[in-house]
Amino acid sequence: MDKINEARELLKMLGMPKTQQADICCYVLLAMAGIKPDTLWKDAGNEWIRIHDIIQFANIYYGSTYAENSRETFRKQALHHFRNAALVEENALDFGEILFCINNKLFWIYISFGILKEIKKQNENYKRVPFILSIHNFSSST
Numbered sequence: 001m002d003k004i005n006e007a008r009e010l011l012k013m014l015g016m017p018k019t020q021q022a023d024i025c026c027y028v029l030l031a032m033a034g035i036k037p038d039t040l041w042k043d044a045g046n047e048w049i050r051i052h053d054i055i056q057f058a059n060i061y062y063g064s065t066y067a068e069n070s071r072e073t074f075r076k077q078a079l080h081h082f083r084n085a086a087l088v089e090e091n092a093l094d095f096g097e098i099l100f101c102i103n104n105k106l107f108w109i110y111i112s113f114g115i116l117k118e119i120k121k122q123n124e125n126y127k128r129v130p131f132i133l134s135i136h137n138f139s140s141s142t
Contacts (some may be wrong), residue, residue, distance in 0.1 A: 003030055003037055014109070020081045027064060028078040031057035032088065032102050046101040046107045048091060051075060074075065 007026035016025070029035075031054040033044035051071045058064040066074075079100060082088040087106050091099045 003035055003039075003115060006041070007035075010109075014085075014087065014106075016081070016085065016087075020078065020085075023064075023128065024074060025078040025082075027058035027062060028054055028082065030062070032100065033107075038063045044102075044107065045136045046102045046104075047103055050097060052136070054100075 004023060004026045007029045008021045011021045011025060011029065032049055033041075033046065034057075035041065035044060051074050052068065054068045055068065055070060059066060079090075081090060083090055083100075086103055088100050089103055091101075093099065095136060
């Protein structure tokens, strides 16, 4: 399974509606974690990132062709909904720039998701997702 479909699977697992499981949302999820096509989920990162950086990441590593003027599309279709679901945090800087990062609880879900992907590859029991989620006490509150 490619990383875009894995990201979609993670969004579905997190309870995001179908519209927030679109490719653009997957690109946001992947870019915010620094997950390139050959990066393991357990190696996810969590740095503050601009929408410009998300677009560049998607274009460079996933072959998308979003133009720089697509920033508002990314904001409305993905980041706004992710922020409302407490999946991301937002930081507005003094000069109008807005940075985003993964909510710390979600970051641990990324790591757990990576571990689960490895377990699945080894044909072990993949039904541990609820257990992993309960360990990290993931909820929609920050």
